[in-house]
Amino acid sequence: MRCPFCKDVEDKVVDSRMSDDGSVIRRRRECNECGRRFTTIETVKELRLRVVKKDGSREPFDRNKILDGLVAACYKRPVALAKLEALTAQIERDILQNFDREVESHHVGKLAMKSLREVDNVAYVRFASVYRAFKDAGEFLDALRPLLESPDDAEVGSAEHDRQENARDWRVSGYGQRGQEA
DSSP, X not given: OOOTTTOOSOEEEEEEEEOTTSSEEEEEEEETTTOOEEEEEEEOOOOOOEEXXXXXXXXXXXXXXXXXXXXXXXXXXXXOHHHHHHHHHHHHXXXXXXXXXXXXXXXXXXXXXXHHHHHOHHHHHHHHHHHTTOXXXXXXXXXXXXXXHOTTOHHHHHHHHHHHHHHHHHHHHTTTSTTOOO
């Protein structure tokens, strides 16, 4: 390190202290030539991860965009914000572990959809409808089909059961048939 006073390059480290979060190291140095002390701050230079969009453009990775997408998908759903923040942190960790400089946006979307599917099926379908940009109802139904056939989705099954029971009750009571009066 070059001394700010005499410009000599020889010095010794007198004291080192790490910041609370461990991201910065503060070093007190003493110049071997003039004997004066100065402080340096060391940080890791981060290589900013960039997201490659569908159109080929690139933008800096922003975890807040993931969180905003998850929050929008879970609008009026019983999913806690803390859970969405934890999902966002997990998605960010996965991306940073698997990609060095660039990640394609569809990888980010797939990770978000996978996370939402484990948390809330309705939020998953909402996110998928925007992410996949369904062109017609058939594509939408194709995305719903695995959810409806999934044995661990008791909520969908019970809703269908309730609809069938209500229809049966309606027919038995006589209100569901034409020509009958109560």
